[in-house]
Amino acid sequence: MKVILAETAGFCYGVERAVNLARETAKARGGAMLGSIVHNAGVVREIEDLGMRLITSPDQAKAGETVLIRAHGEPRATLDALREGGAEVVSAVCPHVERIRKLAQEAEHEGRRVILIGERHHPEVQGIAGWCSDPLIFENVQEAQKYLQEHPDFAHLPSIMLAQTTCIRALWESCVKFLKKQCTNLKINDTICNATQKRQTEAAELSAKVDAMVVVGDRRSANTRHLTEICRENCGKVLQIESADELSPEFFSGCRVAGLTAGASTPASIIMEVLTTMTEENINTTAPETSESFEELLEKSFKTLNTGDKVTGIVTAIGTTEIQVDVGCKQAGYIPVSELSSDPDVKPEDVVKVGDEIEAYVVRVNDVEGYATLSKKRLDAVKLWEDIETAVEDKTVLEGTVTEVNKGGIVVSVKGVRVFVPASQSGMPKDSDLGQMVKQKVKLRVTEVNRARRRVVGSIKSVLNEERQAAQAAIWEGIEVGKHYDGVVKSMTSYGVFVDIGGVDGMVHISELSWSRIKNPAEVVSIGDHLDVYVISFDPEKRKISLGVKDRTQNPWDVFMNTYKVGDVANVRIVKLMTFGAFAEVVPGVDGLIHISQIADRRIDKPSDVLSEGQMVDAKITAIDEEKKKISLSIRALLSGEEEAPVEE
Known part of the structure; x- marks a missing residue:
């Protein structure tokens, strides 16, 4: 029989972080852990042996005692009770769980109702729910359907959907599919842990190609139980155990290939013991092909870092001066804020969040103090140069901000890289003031890169020309x-x-x-x-x-007819002087004639003796020819008070 071990079996980084913190705290000052640090009795006994007692409620903590909060987290009320009792709280909460809690709080602040998909009585779900005012917890899609049937108005209220970190992917997706159709204002956040998803995917694939499957983990562990459920969907022979003592040769009778996986709370020592028992002691088999790779995985957890290494880690904490990163090594990783981004004004929380995966360069290792200084900024710079070189080949359009006017052109900052744009390629007319472009955001195409000399040349004009051509084509088409x-x-x-x-x-x-x-x-x-x-x-x-531009629906003649009638007095504007009189605008677009005989109460030689273009005067409407759309006006009628007969043109 051949034994195949899943690659990601055993501690996830969140559990490993919690266990390491528990060991360090127990050795340094003792204290108590509130609930099992993880769902594994062997690990809990180990921590107890190191000097940290197990308590089950806040009132069991002593004043001044250090109390460790387990990886699953605790409700807000529990932490408040501990602090009120004088306990010193140390958090070993998984960063992924912490992130879900923050998402729930932010959503409630926005006025959204929190929906949690997971096991109602699981410590993690209870812990997250304890930070919300009135969360909904659904263990399956049927519960969601029943709730909406009983509360139809909920479908139109703002809400957010979150998942337990160890939720089965198929369960989450079925709930998403249903609630997405029913709820009109639903925000969806897939918070299933990446490590959990990968572990479940591997378990499904492995169990589908073996004759028997063994799942190792504490029976209280939700992720272990879910692994067992997934394996049973693909394999008819599945055994969940907590230790090698539960194995028996009879279980593997007739099996040619067996699979082995373990929950996230299972220590490597227990996995190795089960693997050894399966391959050497209880069962007469040949050595598994992956036993060596598992030892390599164990060795990897004790690996050291070297200056210049590129590492991938998980953000575990964000401070004012540095960001803590778990890189899976014996050294702790720290990124100074100055090494996080090329933007000196950026805030750390705007770049990364707790639980984010991050890549960085190792710039310094201090083995004595057990930490490594990392830099995301330097890695980003290297990647950016690679992206810019690729952009030349692919003719990619990049975005940047004009920072200064240079001799012969301008300088554009593209994610921290200076790109020189000649004046002829700036998109501005010849001899125009390039200074007006400073601080403007522009699009450009890189035309030349010399990485050794750190010289980059670009063109804004080429992008503008293409955009203009595309816009012109769209205009003429429509x-x-x-x-x-x-x-x-x-x-x-x-x-x-x-x-x-x-x-x-x-x-x-x-x-x-x-x-x-x-x-x-x-x-x-x-x-x-x-x-x-x-x-x-x-x-x-x-x-x-x-x-x-003129609005054809607003005919000026209609406006005039709806506003004035014969005998009305209008304040008009003189628009044109002729030998026989003056034309005056009554309403925009409609002029009337003031005959020279109607301009004054005395004889005048020409209209300009009394009037000037642009002058505003009061005139009486003496006649309206609707058919010809002509109007006769008189100033004289207002001066003498006489009714004047309309004058023929």
Whole structure:
């Protein structure tokens, strides 16, 4: 029989961290652990032997005593009770569990109801629930269905969905599928631990290709129990044990290949004991092909770090000056805030969160004090140079911020790398002031990289040209008469303005700018103004577009007729002086004639003797020709108080 050991069997980093912290605390000052540090009786006995007693409630703690909080976490009320009793609390809570707690608290602060998918009475679920005011806990999709049937209004309330770290993937996905359809304001956070997911995936794959499967772990351990359930779905012969003593040769009768996995709370020593028993003592078999690799895995947990190594770890704590990282070695890893990001003003919590996986370089190792200094910033810089070199080959568009004007061009910072952009490639007109681009965010394409000289050259113009061409193609593809656009005035002439409607310029004739009479476009618009324009006509071959601004639905004559009648007095604006009289604007777009005989109560030689263009005067409406849309006005009627007969033109 051949024995295959799952690669990720045994302690996960969260459990290993908790156990190591418990050992250190027990040796340094003793104290008590509130509940089993992990679900493994052997580990708990070991910690007790080192001088740390096991208590089950906060009132059993002594004043001034150090109390260790287990990996599963505790409710807020429990921690408050410990502190009120004078105990010194040391947290061994798994960073993943801590992250779920924070997500739940933040969601409640936003007004969301917390939904937890997991085992209702499991310490981890109880601990997280103890930080929420009124969480919902569903152990399966049927419970979720029943709750929504009884509380249909809940489907429309804001909520968040979180998972126990050791939740079975299939269970989580079935709940997500149901609640996603039912709830209209649901936020979903997949908080299943990556290590748990990988362990469950390996267990499923391994159990599907063996004749018998052994799962090692404490019977109180949820993740061990879930591994057993997953294995039983794929293999007809599955045995869950806590130690090698529970193995028997009869179980493996007729088996050619057996599989072995273990829960996250199972120490490597117990796994090795079970593996040895399966391969050498109780069962007459050949040595497993993976026994050597398992020893290598054990050795890996005691590996040391060297300067220049690239390591991957999990963020376990974030302080004001440094970030603590578990890299799975005997040395503790720390990233000084100055080595976290190239941005000196960045806040650590904006870059990483507890429980995040992070890559970094080892910049210094202190074996005497047992820690290693790491740098994420330096690794990011190396990766960035690699990305920039790749960007040249792939012609990738990058984003950056203009930081300064240089001789012959500008400098753009792309994630901390200085990129020189010649003036001719800046996208600005020749001889324009490049200083106005400083602090602007721009898109560019890298055209040249010399890593040895740390020289990078880029082009903004090429990106702008492509964007402009794409925008122009989109405009011409969808243009039609009457279609409206948000346009920007680019330039003005005496006869109209040119408006950019998204990469293509169109012409608005002066007569289309306003219903009122204007002599120059500058009277109503300025360069840079946004206008709601519509297409009057267009010629795709000549690439010409005629645009309008005047609202055709607001006919000025209708406005006039709805506002005035014969005999009314209007305050009008003189818009044009003629030899026979003056034209005055009554409402925008509608003019009336003041005959020279109706301008004054005395004889005048010409209208300019009394009036000037732009002058505002009161005039009486003496006649309206609706058919010809003509209006007769009189100033004289107001001066003399006489009724004046309309004057024929």
